[in-house]
Amino acid sequence: MSYPSWVRQHLAALRALLVLTAVCGVAYPLAVFAVAQAPGLQSRAGGSTVSLRGRTVGSALIGQSFTGRGGTPLRQYFQSRPSEAGSGYDPTSTAASNLGPEDIVDTLPGPETAAAGESARLSLLTRVCSRSKAVGALEGVSGARPFCTTGGVGAVLAVFGRRAADGTVPHPTRVVSLNEEQGVVKAPFIAAYRGVPVEPARPGANYADGLVVAVRGGAPADPAVPADAVTASGSGLDPHISPAYAALQTGRVARARGVTPGQVKRLVQASTDGRDLGFMGEPRVNVLRLNIALDRKYPVRG
Structure with missing residues (x-):
């Protein structure tokens, strides 16, 4: 008996669905489960x-x-x-x-x-x-640790001033300890940087114009x-x-x-x-x- 092409297409799709369901939805999971029960694998398969x-x-x-x-x-x-x-x-x-x-x-x-x-x-x-x-x-x-303050934060400064050709600031005009908050620390981890007093950071302040400098400190390598x-x-x-x-x-x-x-x-x-x-x-x-x-x-x- 000859069926219209659209019926044959749907029957082929149905057969493919049944075969893939049997293989991927039943046979494959059962095979994986059976392998997982093998000696040496059962504990790992059960979550160890x-x-x-x-x-x-x-x-x-x-x-x-x-x-x-x-x-x-x-x-x-x-x-x-x-x-x-x-x-x-x-x-x-x-x-x-x-x-x-x-x-x-x-x-x-x-x-x-x-x-x-x-x-x-x-x-x-x-x-x-x-x-x-x-x-x-x-x-x-x-x-x-290197680059850490004794208070347990990163020893990082924002150095402001005119930059040289190599990007450094040889003569700073202002220095801020970026990770030490004003009112939280009594004093920054170093008192001065290149002769300029170091100040703690003010929450919410923008220090993006400063050169970020990490200070290694004296901690062992x-x-x-x-x-x-x-x-x-x-x-x-x-x-x-x-x-x-x-x-x-x-x-x-x-x-x-x-x-x-x-x-x-x-x-x-x-x-x-x-x-x-x-x-x-x-x-x-x-x-x-x-x-x-x-x-x-x-x-x-x-």
Whole structure:
């Protein structure tokens, strides 16, 4: 029996729909599910969940915070690296700050915008500086970093005056510390720059005409606080920290749990993964697994 061309076209489309539905909507998902149940893959397919005392406490693939009320770090736990995913380690809002190394100037809101509830936008440099200061205070080491003030903000100046051919300002007429707010700091991080007194920034003021100068300061090139302690990962969900950051925290955790640093160090080594395939990436420590191992072997006596 011969059908009109438009009927044949619709029948062909219907057959294609049924075949693709069976293959892509039924066969393929079932095949993927079957492969995921293979030994060695089942845990990963199930989210790599980690349990403690019969209760799921997280995933080995997604980081989390170990803080108390108000975001205060719990001293008995190793701390994860910072996260820019939502309010921190939010798997539904995985993201990075998207700020680059040239983002060094904070935006201080003026009186009108502050009254409207707008807060300051912190530059990447100030975020790194403030985190380094906080980690240093927690671990009992210097949080000093190049281009950071002792107050934990970026050491950045706006230098005004006639510019030379090379773009510099050899004879400044005015100098402003861009990331130190007037009325918040008692005095700028340096008193003078090339003989000109340094003044703090006024919120809402426009300093775009000034030459932006970052001041390195006297901090060591290799700070005591590792880089992963002050920078977030690209996903914001990284469950690992570097062995250097773990080593920095070992003494604090040992004191909080009443054990020796050597006992904690052995657990750190057991929770350290090597390079993938022996040559890709860097060694790393899974924070959740390490903290669970601590709770199991050296629980905090309450």
